[in-house]
Amino acid sequence: MxxxxxxxxxxxxxxxxxxxxxxxxxxxxxxxxxxxxxxxxxxxxxxxxxxxxxxxxxxxxxxxxxxxxxxxxxxxxxxxxxxNAKPSKQKFMVSTQHYSFAVNAFVSLIKEYGFDEYEFTLKETKTYEIIDDVKNLRSEIGILYISCTARCR
CATH class of the missing domain: 1.10.10.10 (Winged helix-like DNA-binding domain superfamily/Winged helix DNA-binding domain)
Structure with missing residues (x-):
């Protein structure tokens, strides 16, 4: 058929x-x-x-x-x-908690590579969701930050 x-x-x-x-x-x-x-x-x-x-x-x-x-x-x-469509842009997603250093790095990345080939997404979320996003390939990068307190030393 x-x-x-x-x-x-x-x-x-x-x-x-x-x-x-x-x-x-x-x-x-x-x-x-x-x-x-x-x-x-x-x-x-x-x-x-x-x-x-x-x-x-x-x-x-x-x-x-x-x-x-x-x-x-x-x-x-x-x-x-x-x-009939134009080639779609590659998606690049970063999952992170709310950190200003992560946002600044993300903005620098966008400035360097532009919007011609990539569709950038920054997702601010909780730690377990960051891990899950990277594990399940929804995000290419996950940013976690653990601050060291007196107990770490």
Whole structure:
């Protein structure tokens, strides 16, 4: 089963006629008919019931066309997002507690590399979330600071 066959089946279902669908698809009617027969044979159901007045969807065909439309729509969304889009920027996220030295270092990093290739994010959060962000690859860097009190020495 190919995406092209799904598009053909959707067009035939919409037109109710192989010859009308073939005109819209810019292919010959025998080629379209053959593609639909191959699809029906491959999936093991009859999508269209052929009559002397044209073709109609079978009960199984109604369900199949519903799924086919979803697949084609999702494919179009993927193409719009990834084929027609500019290359996405790399994401760079730093998780830290609220420290002015971390913010200053982050600003320096942005100034050095700019916004052309990277999308920078600074997340101020709690210690366990910093560790979790780095562990689960949400952040590239986690900044933790432990101050030494009299007990450390």
């Amino acid at each position: 190919t995406l092209q066959q799904l598009k053909y089946a959707i067009e035939v279902a919409g037109k109710g006629s192989m010859s009308e669908a073939a005109k819209n698809l810019f292919i010959s009617q025998p080629s379209l008919s053959s593609a639909i027969k191959d699809l029906e044979k491959e999936i093991g159901i009859t999508i269209f019931t052929r009559t002397n007045k044209g073709i109609i969807l079978s009960i199984e065909g109604v369900e199949f066309i519903g799924y086919a439309r979803q697949v084609v729509e999702q494919t179009e969304l993927l193409e719009q997002k990834y084929l």
